[in-house]
Amino acid sequence: MTTSTPPTVLVPPPEPVRREPPVKAVRRVFSHPYASIGVTLIVLFWTIPTFGLFINSFRSKQDAATTGWWQFFAHPSFSLGNYHYVLFSGGGTVLPLVNSLAITIPATIIPIALASMAAFALAWVRFRGSDAIFFTIFALQVVPLQMALVPLQRFYNFGAHIGSFSLFPGKTVTGLAEIWVSHTMFSLPLAIFLLHNFISQLPESLIEAARVDGATYLQIYRRIVLPLAGPAIASFAIFQFIWVWNDLLVAKTFGGTDPATQPVTARVQNLYGNFGAHPQYLAPAGFITMVIPLIVFLALQRYFVRGLLAGSVKG
Amino acid sequence: MAGDQAVILASTLSDSTSRIWNVLESVGGFLGILILVFFIAGRATGRLQKPLTVLICLGPAIVLLIVGLVVPAIDTIIISLHNQQFLGQRACPPHPSPGFPCYKGVGLANYRYDFTDSYTRSTLVHTLGWLIIVPTVTVAVGLLAALLMDRMRHTAVPKTLIFMPTAISLVGGSFTWAYVYNYIEPSQPQTGLLSQIVIKLGWKNPPNWLLSSPLNLYLEMIILIWIQAGFAMVVLNAALKAIPEDVLEAARMDGATGFRLFRSVQVPMIRTTLIVVTTTVMLTTLKAFDIVLTLNNGNFNTDVLARQMYADMFVTGQVSRGASLAVILFLCVTPLVIFNVIQLRKERTR
Numbered sequence: 001m002t003t004s005t006p007p008t009v010l011v012p013p014p015e016p017v018r019r020e021p022p023v024k025a026v027r028r029v030f031s032h033p034y035a036s037i038g039v040t041l042i043v044l045f046w047t048i049p050t051f052g053l054f055i056n057s058f059r060s061k062q063d064a065a066t067t068g069w070w071q072f073f074a075h076p077s078f079s080l081g082n083y084h085y086v087l088f089s090g091g092g093t094v095l096p097l098v099n100s101l102a103i104t105i106p107a108t109i110i111p112i113a114l115a116s117m118a119a120f121a122l123a124w125v126r127f128r129g130s131d132a133i134f135f136t137i138f139a140l141q142v143v144p145l146q147m148a149l150v151p152l153q154r155f156y157n158f159g160a161h162i163g164s165f166s167l168f169p170g171k172t173v174t175g176l177a178e179i180w181v182s183h184t185m186f187s188l189p190l191a192i193f194l195l196h197n198f199i200s201q202l203p204e205s206l207i208e209a210a211r212v213d214g215a216t217y218l219q220i221y222r223r224i225v226l227p228l229a230g231p232a233i234a235s236f237a238i239f240q241f242i243w244v245w246n247d248l249l250v251a252k253t254f255g256g257t258d259p260a261t262q263p264v265t266a267r268v269q270n271l272y273g274n275f276g277a278h279p280q281y282l283a284p285a286g287f288i289t290m291v292i293p294l295i296v297f298l299a300l301q302r303y304f305v306r307g308l309l310a311g312s313v314k315g
Numbered sequence: 316m317a318g319d320q321a322v323i324l325a326s327t328l329s330d331s332t333s334r335i336w337n338v339l340e341s342v343g344g345f346l347g348i349l350i351l352v353f354f355i356a357g358r359a360t361g362r363l364q365k366p367l368t369v370l371i372c373l374g375p376a377i378v379l380l381i382v383g384l385v386v387p388a389i390d391t392i393i394i395s396l397h398n399q400q401f402l403g404q405r406a407c408p409p410h411p412s413p414g415f416p417c418y419k420g421v422g423l424a425n426y427r428y429d430f431t432d433s434y435t436r437s438t439l440v441h442t443l444g445w446l447i448i449v450p451t452v453t454v455a456v457g458l459l460a461a462l463l464m465d466r467m468r469h470t471a472v473p474k475t476l477i478f479m480p481t482a483i484s485l486v487g488g489s490f491t492w493a494y495v496y497n498y499i500e501p502s503q504p505q506t507g508l509l510s511q512i513v514i515k516l517g518w519k520n521p522p523n524w525l526l527s528s529p530l531n532l533y534l535e536m537i538i539l540i541w542i543q544a545g546f547a548m549v550v551l552n553a554a555l556k557a558i559p560e561d562v563l564e565a566a567r568m569d570g571a572t573g574f575r576l577f578r579s580v581q582v583p584m585i586r587t588t589l590i591v592v593t594t595t596v597m598l599t600t601l602k603a604f605d606i607v608l609t610l611n612n613g614n615f616n617t618d619v620l621a622r623q624m625y626a627d628m629f630v631t632g633q634v635s636r637g638a639s640l641a642v643i644l645f646l647c648v649t650p651l652v653i654f655n656v657i658q659l660r661k662e663r664t665r
Contacts, residue, residue: 035463039473042460046477046541049491052508056494068506069494088324098331102338109342113349114376121372125365133373135656140384141594142648144602146624147641148387150402155382176338185383188376190595197591216360217368218353235553239546246484248605265484286487293482298475
C-alpha cells in the first residue's frame, strides 16, 4: 500500500550524517541476499541426507523399504519401535554407548595434557634441536594408522626387548588402557602441531616478565600458558572427542571383539553386518551415535570464535 | 516382561555408573601423577631446571611417538621387503627346513608388483583422484561457507547444520548416503533421493549409481567432502574472524572490495590456516577406508589404497604387499609434509 501514501510522507527527513565504518559497509552489502541464498543452498545440501535418515528412523521396515522417506509427509506413520529395539531389546547399545564415553573421555584428556606440555616446551623452552624435534613430530602425521596397528599390538602383548633385556614387559597395558594409549599416540602429532601454533603466538613480553620475576618454566606453563591457551585447547578437544568417538579401526583392533569394551561404532557395525540386512535399524543407530558428539560441539562451540587456529593468523 | 526389563535396565545402569567411575578414577590418577611430578620438579632450580622441564614436558610425548609411530613405520618398511603372508608368521632361519612356513627377503618385488598389477595400478589412480579432488572441493566449499557466514548476522544455526556431518562417523555417513544413492527399478516407487530427483527431472532410466564406474568413484568422494567441509568451515571461519578489523579497514580505504579484498587481503592473512586445513583433510582422505569398505567393499572399480592395504593385512593374508602399499601411501604424503615444513620455517624466521 506504499504507493497510495501521500507523496509528502515519501520525502525522507534529512539523514543525519552518520559515517559508517567501511568494514561494516562491506559487511552490510554482502549480508544482502547473496550470502543468505548461498548459505541456504549449502545448508540444504548438507542437511537433507541426514534429514531423510532421521525421518526413516521413525518408519516401519515395510514403509522404509518400499517408499521414499518423502512419502512420510503424504502418509505419516510414526513409531519409536526402532529406537527401542536398538537401545534395549535386540541392539543393546546402551552399554556400548557408556564404553564409548569410557574410551573417549580419557583419550581426549590425556593427549591434550601431554600435547600442551610438549607444545609449550617446544615453543618457549628453547633448546638445541627443538626446531628439529618439532618438524619431526609434524612429519609423523604421515604415518598411516594401518601401518602402526600390527607392531603396536605385538608390543602390547609381548612388551619391548633388546636382546634379552626387557625395556618394557608385555601385558602391562590391557583392556581400555590399550585403546587410550593408542589414541593418544596417534593424535599427538596433530595435537602438538595445532597447540604449538597457538601457544607460540602468546605475547613474548608476558613470558619474559614471568621469567624475570623468577617463575620456573613449569610455573609459567601452569599459570600463564594453560589458562591463555584455553580456547585453543577447547576447540582441539571438540575435534579429538569427535574423532575418537567415531573411530572404528583402533577400537576394532584393540577391543572390538570383547563386548565389555566394545564402543558403540563397533557394536552398530557388528549388529547389522551389512546395509541390506536390517536397514530400518541403521537410521536410529546412526542417530544414537551422533547425539553425544553433537552435544559436545554445541557446548564448546563458542570457543571457536577465538578458536583453534586463531594463533596462526598474523596480526 | 516389564519387570525383567526393569531389572536389566537397573543392572545396566549400575554397570555403567561403575564403569564411568573407574574411568574418572584413571583420569584423576593420571592428572594426579602430573601434578605430583610438577610439584617435585618445582623444587629444582638453577641449571637443572631447564633440562628437567624439557624432560618432563617432552619426554612422555616422545616416548609414545617412538613406540606408536616411529618403530611401526620402520617395521613396516622392513616387512615390505619380505614376502610375509599372515600376521605372526616367522622369519626364515638361515637354513629353513623345506615346507616350514616362514618368510624371507624378496627385495623390491612387492613394489614391482604394485606398479605392474593392473588392479593395484587402478587403485593407485583412484587414490590419486581422491587425494586431489576431495581436499580441493572440501576446502573450497568450507571457505565459501566461511566467507558467506562472515557476512551474515545469525550464523549459529546454519553453522551447526553444516558442521553436523562432521559429528557423524564415516560409517554412519556412508549409511546416510546409501539411502540417497539407493537404486530401484525405474518402474517401481523410488526410495533413493537421487534417483527420484533425476527421474522427476526427466531422466527416464537412471543408472545403478554405486555400480556404474567411474561415476561411483565421485559419488563416494562426495560423502567424504560432505563430512569434512564442516570442519574446514569452522576453522576457516575462526581464522577469518581473527583478522583484525583495522587491517580490513585499511584495505578498504585503499579501495579493495569484494573479490579483491578476499584475494589480496583475506586469503594471505589466513594462508597458514588454509595450508593446515588442506593438509589435515588430505591426511584424513588418504587414511579413510570406511566409505569404500561400507558401500561396496572396493568392488566395481572404486578401490583405494587404504582399503586394499587393510584387506591385504587383515583379510586376504598378504601382509608384505599391504606393507608395501603403506609405504607408497607414506611416500605420497611426504612431499606434502615437506612443503608444510618449509612453509612453517618461513613463518618462524619472519
